[in-house]
Amino acid sequence: MNSLRQIYTILYKDVLLELRSKDILTAMLIFSLTVVVIFNFVFEPGSAEMATSAPGILWVAFAFASNLGLSRSFAREQENSNMQGLLICPVDRSAVFTAKVIGNVLFIFLVELVTLPVMVLFFDLSIGAVWLPLLATLLLGTLGFATVGTLFSVISANTRSREVMLPIMLFPVTVPVILAAIKSTAWLLAGRDLGQVWPWLRLLIAFDVLYFVVCFLLYEYVVEE
Amino acid sequence: MKSIKTAHLVMILLTFIAVEMALYLTFLYAPTEKIMGDVQRIFYFHVSAAWASFLAFFFVFIASIAFLRTGKAHWDRLAASAAEIGILFISIVLLTGPLWAKPVWGVYWTWDARLTTSLVLWLIYIAYLMVRSYTTDAERGAKFAAVFGIIGFIDVPVVYMSIRWWRTLHPAPVIAGGEGSGLAPEMLHTLLFNLFAFSSLLITLLILSYRISTLEQRVQALKHHS
Amino acid sequence: MIRTEHIGKSFGPLHALHEVNFAIPQGEWAALLGANGAGKTTLIRMLAALTRPSAGSIEVAGFDLERHAHKVRQRIGVVSHHPLLYGDLSAEENLRFYGRMFQVENLQNRIDELLSLMELKKRRHDLVRTFSRGMQQRLSLARAVLHQPGVLLLDEPFTGLDLHATDLLTRFIEKAIAGSVTVFMSVHDLDYALAHAQRLLVLCKGRLLMDTTPGGIGRDQLVELIRE
Numbered sequence: 081m082n083s084l085r086q087i088y089t090i091l092y093k094d095v096l097l098e099l100r101s102k103d104i105l106t107a108m109l110i111f112s113l114t115v116v117v118i119f120n121f122v123f124e125p126g127s128a129e130m131a132t133s134a135p136g137i138l139w140v141a142f143a144f145a146s147n148l149g150l151s152r153s154f155a156r157e158q159e160n161s162n163m164q165g166l167l168i169c170p171v172d173r174s175a176v177f178t179a180k181v182i183g184n185v186l187f188i189f190l191v192e193l194v195t196l197p198v199m200v201l202f203f204d205l206s207i208g209a210v211w212l213p214l215l216a217t218l219l220l221g222t223l224g225f226a227t228v229g230t231l232f233s234v235i236s237a238n239t240r241s242r243e244v245m246l247p248i249m250l251f252p253v254t255v256p257v258i259l260a261a262i263k264s265t266a267w268l269l270a271g272r273d274l275g276q277v278w279p280w281l282r283l284l285i286a287f288d289v290l291y292f293v294v295c296f297l298l299y300e301y302v303v304e305e
Numbered sequence: 306m307k308s309i310k311t312a313h314l315v316m317i318l319l320t321f322i323a324v325e326m327a328l329y330l331t332f333l334y335a336p337t338e339k340i341m342g343d344v345q346r347i348f349y350f351h352v353s354a355a356w357a358s359f360l361a362f363f364f365v366f367i368a369s370i371a372f373l374r375t376g377k378a379h380w381d382r383l384a385a386s387a388a389e390i391g392i393l394f395i396s397i398v399l400l401t402g403p404l405w406a407k408p409v410w411g412v413y414w415t416w417d418a419r420l421t422t423s424l425v426l427w428l429i430y431i432a433y434l435m436v437r438s439y440t441t442d443a444e445r446g447a448k449f450a451a452v453f454g455i456i457g458f459i460d461v462p463v464v465y466m467s468i469r470w471w472r473t474l475h476p477a478p479v480i481a482g483g484e485g486s487g488l489a490p491e492m493l494h495t496l497l498f499n500l501f502a503f504s505s506l507l508i509t510l511l512i513l514s515y516r517i518s519t520l521e522q523r524v525q526a527l528k529h530h531s
Numbered sequence: 532m533i534r535t536e537h538i539g540k541s542f543g544p545l546h547a548l549h550e551v552n553f554a555i556p557q558g559e560w561a562a563l564l565g566a567n568g569a570g571k572t573t574l575i576r577m578l579a580a581l582t583r584p585s586a587g588s589i590e591v592a593g594f595d596l597e598r599h600a601h602k603v604r605q606r607i608g609v610v611s612h613h614p615l616l617y618g619d620l621s622a623e624e625n626l627r628f629y630g631r632m633f634q635v636e637n638l639q640n641r642i643d644e645l646l647s648l649m650e651l652k653k654r655r656h657d658l659v660r661t662f663s664r665g666m667q668q669r670l671s672l673a674r675a676v677l678h679q680p681g682v683l684l685l686d687e688p689f690t691g692l693d694l695h696a697t698d699l700l701t702r703f704i705e706k707a708i709a710g711s712v713t714v715f716m717s718v719h720d721l722d723y724a725l726a727h728a729q730r731l732l733v734l735c736k737g738r739l740l741m742d743t744t745p746g747g748i749g750r751d752q753l754v755e756l757i758r759e
Contacts, residue, residue, distance in 0.1 A: 082634065089631040093617070100619045165615030167581055169632040170604040228456070235449045239439035248435060249453060252428040253460050256467035263471065283467060294459060298452045301373055305445060305582045376585055378543035444542040526544030 083175040090166070090179035097156065098187065104152045108145040108191040115141035116199055134203045135265035139221070139258055141195060146188045146225045147250060151243045153184055154233035163234075163303060173300035177230065181292070184226040185219075192218050210268040213277060217268065220284040221261035224291060228254055231295040234302045260284045309516065316509040320502070327495075327502035335495040347405045349496055353503035354397040355423065359461075361391030361507055362430065366458035369451035381447040382522070384454055385437060386514035390507060392430050398423045418469040425464050429457040532557045532713055533578060533682060538587030540573055540737075547573045548584070548737045555730060557681070558711035560704065562724035565734035566757055571717040574734065575686045578715065579609045592681045592713075605633065608675035611686040614667040615674065618660030622651055622670050625659055626677060633678035645673040649699070665696035672700060676707070683707060685716035689723070701727065721753060733757060 098104055119137040123130045157163040166176055196218070200207055207214055229250055236245035251258075264280035331349045338345035364387035372380035402420050403413035414420070433453050440446030488496070534554040540547040548570045555561045565571050576582040578591055580600045589596040592606035609615075616625045623642060630638040646652045649669040659667060668688065675683065683704070689697055704714055704727075718724050724731060725745045733741040733756050740756055741748070 085634075086632055089628060093620070093628050096624070097617060097619050160618060161611070161613040161615060162617060164581060164611070164613065165629075166632075168579055168604060168607075168609045168615070169629070170601040171632060172601075231452070231456075235436060235440075235453065238442075238445060238449070239436065240441060241439050245432075245436065245439060249432045252425050252432060253456060255425050256460075256463045259467045259471050279470065283470070287463060290459070290463070291456075294456060298373075298455065301448050301452055305442075305576070376583075443545070447542070522543050529545060 083172055086169075086171045087175050087179040087182070090171075090176060091183055094153075094179070094183040095186070104149050104156075104187055105191065107152060108149040108188065109194055111148055112141040112145035112191055112195045113198060115144060116195065116202060120202060130203050131205065131269070132266070134199065134205055135262050135269060137203075138196070138199055138265060139262050141199075142188070142192055142218075142222070143225065143251070143254075143258060144247075145191055145195075146184075146222070146229060147247050149187055149191070150184055150226070150229035150233045150250075151236060151246045153180070153187070154230075154237050155243075158237050167303060173303055174296050176303070177296055177299040180230045181223075181226050184230055185222055188222045188226060189219060192222065205269055207269070209271075213274060213281070214265065214268050217261055217264045217281065217284070220281065220288055221257055223288045224257035224261075224284060225250070225254055227288065227291045227295050231299055231302060234299075256287050257284065260287070309512065313509070313512045313516065316505065316512060320505045320509045323498075323502035323505045327499045330495040330498050335492050336489055338492075341409050344405060344408045347401050349499040350503075351398060351401040351405060352496060353499040354394045354401065355419075356500050357503040357507040358391045358394035358398060358423075358426070360504060361387045361394060361511070362426070362458055362461070364511070365391060365430075365433070365454045369454035372447065372451045373455075378447070378522070379519075381451065382518040383511075383515055384451060385434075386511055386518055388430050388433050388450075388454065389514060390510045392427065392434070393510075394503075394507065395423055395427050395430070399427060416468075418465060418471075421468045422461070422465045425468075426457075426461065429460065433457060532590075532592070533561075533715055534590040535578075536588050536590075538577065538584040538589060540570075540577065540582065541585050546737050548577075551587075551734075551737075551739045553732060553739060553742055555713055555715060557713050558708060559730055560708050560714045560728050561716070561730040561732060562728035563715065563717040563732045563734060564721065564724060564753070564757055565717075569734040570737040571734055572686055575611075575684050575715070575717055579607060579684050580604055605678065606680050607682045607684055608678070608680035609684050609686075610668075610671055610675045610688045612688070612690045614659075614671035616659045616667060616670060619658060621656050621658055622646065622662070623655045625670065626674060629674050630677050635678050641677060645677065648703070649673045664691045665693050668692055668696060669699060672703060680712070682713045682715070685714070687717055687719065689718065689720065721750065721757070725750060725753075 116137065119133070119140075123133070157166070167173075196207075196214075199205065229246070232246055232249045232253075236242065236249065239245045260280045260283040264277050264284065267277045267280070327349075331346055335346065335349070337343055365384045368380045368384035368387060371377075372384060399420075402423070406415060406420075407413050433450060436453050437446050437450040440449055532555060535551055538551050539549050541549070551574065563571050563574065573582060577584050577589060578596075580591075580596055580603055583597075591603045594602045594606070596603050617628070620628065623646070626642045626645070627638065630642065635641055643652075646655050649672065651666060651670060651673070654662065654666065659670065662670065668691075672688075688700060692700070704716075708714060716728075728745060731741070731743050731745060731748065731753070732739060733753070735756070
């Protein structure tokens with residue numbers, strides 16, 4: 081009960097900070113839109129390849145934008161050694177982790193919700209019938225990314241190379257998430273039935289649960305000295 | 306330290322004999338594969354190197370857990386040594402794979418589940434070594450590496466499974482003479498012995514690397530105190 | 532009170548702290564002295580449950596740190612040379628955040644009380660990043676004592692402070708001591724330590740070199756010890 085209140089307090093603080101500066105959301109959004117625009121130049125306008133590549137492009141945009149947002153989000157805690165301020169509070173490290181994951185998922189998902197319609201417009205996709213499972217895919221993929229990324233961003237922020245380390249650690253480990261999310265998105269956009277999409281969603285769920293538990297347990301070792 | 310030295314000498318001797326015998330079995334004892342010809346012999350090294358790398362990464366995993374639980378620096382040194390050697394073996398896998406694939410499949414690289422998993426593993430453990438060396442504070446670097454080493458190892462089956470599912474939706478290349486399926490008894494013996502020889506090589510290198518890092522640490526201590 | 536028993540911090544061959552033993556009774560003002568890199572910050576971080584010792588045990592505010600870290604955290608206030616405040620939150624929002632994390636009862640009253648005590652009432656709705664160093668440090672002290680801790684740990688609290696702020700801080704600590712709060716602080720300023728502290732601890736290369744009172748040692752001797 082205590083932990084829930086503290087999770088809420090941290091989350092509220094992070095949202096308030098973001099609403100004030102908006103730097104994480106802006107950076108992620110502009111970045112993911114830029115990726116989408118750049119990929120447009122790869123294809124002949126209106127060609128069939130455009131539609132088949134859309135899921136891949138979408139997830140490349142999200143993966144890189146997440147990476148950007150995750151490292152910014154932890155850098156904010158580091159600026160005035162604020163992480164130390166959080167750690168002197170009588171709060172479980174796993175509660176801090178949970179609050180951070182929820183916050184990161186929230187920010188990244190918001191960016192995805194804006195990017196997706198733009199993508200639909202640019203690539204002439206039809207998502208009318210599958211919007212719900214599509215959103216579920218986005219959310220599950222984002223959760224996987226944010227879980228591992230929340231842990232790794234602490235590590236990367238404490239290395240000499242700072243932001244450079246995060247993608248180097250994050251992308252190989254989250255290969256299953258990227259794969260499953262792209263496949264699931266592709267099947268949905270291609271109009272396959274849910275029975276075929278389900279195994280991929282299940283893989284995403286399994287990954288999310290497994291990694292949430294592992295990162296939840298390991299978080300205290302990376303934040304404490 | 307004394308006992309490690311003795312164990313190391315024994316392992317060097319054992320490895321020397323095992324490797325010589327493995328070479329004999331691979332090139333002279335094992336029959337030539339009918340379809341692929343002599344190039345198939347690379348299979349013994351390829352599979353054994355893959356096995357040795359998994360074993361090494363398993364050591365990283367165990368040593369990382371032990372380090373987080375005890376905070377003792379020697380577990381960290383063991384994990385780092387095992388990771389370095391694991392990367393060596395997985396690099397052998399990634400080099401011998403294309404050498405074998407080109408004459409047989411006509412291409413150097415296929416996005417086959419096992420090969421792709423090896424590539425992802427290679428990337429993960431390179432990142433592991435980078436985390437360690439890019440952290441200024443040695444103790445924090447060790448903790449970060451341990452956390453990453455645990456996550457990286459848990460990731461192995463998940464990566465493999467996801468890539469296999471992904472590939473089964475495409476025509477998968479048929480691996481002639483794949484493990485188990487109709488392998489001649491001589492071939493099986495050769496493979497099993499190679500697995501043993503590579504494991505023994507792994508242990509020998511691991512002890513060597515561990516001893517070097519222990520010495521490095523002593524030098525550091527001497528510098529620090531003077 | 533604070534008690535350490537044989538605590539050490541080492542990783543491989545490097546010893547940050549070695550066999551540090553001392554006990555500070557409740558209500559005493561102790562100053563920790565030592566050259567840069569002597570291990571002062573490490574020691575204070577350990578007492579604040581931010582760094583785990585690799586050997587020995589620590590008792591703070593009546594609880595064993597290893598087993599009851601949260602109970603200790605609930606009973607200590609920490610001021611470091613970083614203010615540990617969010618620049619994009621106002622003074623009041625910062626205090627409210629920490630107050631909720633510490634589950635402070637009657638939070639609004641407590642915030643009002645501390646803001647006027649620290650002479651920050653007029654600036655309560657301004658963002659902390661517009662504050663001067665002295666104002667930030669005063670707010671930082673307010674943050675540290677929100678939950679009325681029995682032990683105050685201060686790591687170089689006077690770095691970059693003007694005279695007025697130093698004075699305010701000193702008066703605040705004196706009042707806390709009178710209320711039988713234990714104060715443990717690391718300082719550079721020898722004369723300050725000699726003038727105010729009741730207990731002097733000198734750390735050198737990770738070892739506790741001296742544990743005495745201001746009357747028990749001359750200034751020159753102290754300078755000599757720290758320089759080593």
